[in-house]
Amino acid sequence: MKGFTVGRKEDKIGARGIPSCPLFFDDVFIPDANRLGGGFKAVMEAFNASRPLIGARGVGLAQGAIDHAVEFVKDRSAFGRQVSDFQGIRWMLADMQMQTEAARNLVYRSAAMVDAGASAAELAPMAAMAKCFASDTAMKVATDAVQLFGAAGVSAEYSINRYFRDAKVLQIIEGTNQIQRNIISNSMLGRAAR
Ligand SMILES: Cc1cc2nc3c(=O)[nH]c(=O)nc-3n(C[C@H](O)[C@H](O)[C@H](O)COP(=O)(O)OP(=O)(O)OC[C@H]3O[C@@H](n4cnc5c(N)ncnc54)[C@H](O)[C@@H]3O)c2cc1C
Numbered sequence: 001m002k003g004f005t006v007g008r009k010e011d012k013i014g015a016r017g018i019p020s021c022p023l024f025f026d027d028v029f030i031p032d033a034n035r036l037g038g039g040f041k042a043v044m045e046a047f048n049a050s051r052p053l054i055g056a057r058g059v060g061l062a063q064g065a066i067d068h069a070v071e072f073v074k075d076r077s078a079f080g081r082q083v084s085d086f087q088g089i090r091w092m093l094a095d096m097q098m099q100t101e102a103a104r105n106l107v108y109r110s111a112a113m114v115d116a117g118a119s120a121a122e123l124a125p126m127a128a129m130a131k132c133f134a135s136d137t138a139m140k141v142a143t144d145a146v147q148l149f150g151a152a153g154v155s156a157e158y159s160i161n162r163y164f165r166d167a168k169v170l171q172i173i174e175g176t177n178q179i180q181r182n183i184i185s186n187s188m189l190g191r192a193a194r
Contacts, residue, residue, distance in 0.1 A: 006022075014166040014168050048127045058107075058138035065141050066096050072149055103137040131175070132180035138166075143164060
């Protein structure tokens, strides 16, 4: 297509398995027949269905980090005891799983609303909550998982740091989590999105 070019691949800290490139459209001519109806509104409504998917990535990421951390603390010994014997560690694990289950249920609820054909007004805040809560949970859980690994958590030899790097991306893509909070509070206050 004349005027369309793909830019250099971004060197990202996370989600490195999904290449990202800028797309440039310089004076690209689009015939009327190829235009999408609805424009900006249609794109915003498409996010109502795609944001639960980002939430699902957050839940999967958090669960993966937990599973790795559980294996590690059961195997690792410190001060003559298994790390998993320390109550402070077990409470961290319990919080990580509780937060992940809460995120999972919010993602399932928003996905069920998409399937049931909920209106944009109902779906927008729920999809925003699922995306925001699940990605914030992924970040918190991945941070705790790195902590549970001790020095191994920040070593490139262990893959646990990947969860931490990938979680950060989820808080930014598909609308940052500040924007999700705007959507949720606009809905609560009956205000139109700006
Ligand atoms: C891996 C990756 C993949 C992506 N894929 C795509 C894609 O496929 N298609 C696409 O179009 N885009 C894509 N993006 C772009 C992405 O949607 C934007 O980066 C994101 O929406 C944030 O926009 P920005 O970077 O311009 O931040 P800015 O808008 O410059 O924001 C900077 C900071 O200010 C905050 N902020 C901005 N406005 C407000 C406000 N009103 N209230 C409170 N805080 C605010 C933001 O939350 C952020 O913390 C991708 C980005 C990444 C990292």
